[in-house]
Amino acid sequence: MQNFKAVIFDMDGLLLDSERLYYASFQETCSHFRLGDLSDVFKRCLGTNSVTGKAILTKALDGLVAYDAFRTKWEHLISIVMDEIPVPLKNGAEQLLSTLKGSHTPMAVATSSDTELARTRLSDSKILPYFDCVVGGDLVSKGKPDPEIYVTAATRLDVSPSDCLALEDSGNGVRSAVSAGMIVVQVPDMIQPDDELLALGHIVLKDLSEVIRYHF
Structure with a gap:
């Protein structure tokens, strides 16, 4: 009942x-900046809001690439996928x-x-x-x-x-x-x-x- x-x-x-689409775009962004495998970072961001996700990603990218540059590239790749067909x-x-x-x-x-x-x-x-x-x-x-x-x-x-x-x-x-x-x-x-x-x-x-x- x-x-x-x-x-x-x-x-x-x-x-x-959608998470697989986000993940594929994340991996492509990592490849673009030659960062290697950051799958564990992506997984830690799952279910968090933009503030918490930014903090996790900023810490992981420290000394490797600027957060804003990474985020801009990632969002661009996501938008390409999302604009093609509805999720x-x-x-x-x-x-x-x-x-x-x-x-x-x-x-x-x-x-x-x-x-x-x-x-x-x-x-x-x-x-x-x-x-x-x-x-x-x-x-x-x-x-x-x-x-x-x-x-x-x-x-x-x-x-x-x-x-x-x-x-x-x-x-x-x-x-x-x-x-x-x-x-x-x-x-x-x-x-x-x-x-x-x-x-x-x-x-x-x-x-x-x-x-x-x-x-x-």
Whole structure:
């Protein structure tokens, strides 16, 4: 039986199959500046907002290349890919959104991306109308894994965090939603949860189509 009153979604890697595109562009940027393999740096940035991501990347690039030069090249490569076609949806995303909409369940997006960029990506992928609100990383003072963004999304939906189901793919996102006191489902994308993350006791499913069949 459903025991939540609202659902809050992460975006990149959860609704949109975008993280692989970001990663490919990141690797191409590293190659451009002859930096070698910085995969671990990219992974540490997953699920963080622009401020935290900048801090991680600036530290990793110190003495190698200026952050602004790296970021400009990376964003240029991302825009080339993103402008060609809409970012594809993850498996089960549209079916889940349609099912929840049919049951009049309030829905929000809580993403580390900036709000207007998130709204554009969701609109391009034809799923923005499903959501009652979009809360980006620029609207909170502390990014994931801090719970602020999930608490903010719940407040905007006028629902208690404990009555919300949060859907995430990254470890930072899972920690954020768990700290907010929500029911948390992780659908891993590029990184599988380790034992430390699994100890939080959240639900782990293969893809969003399984959420429909899961008995909460």
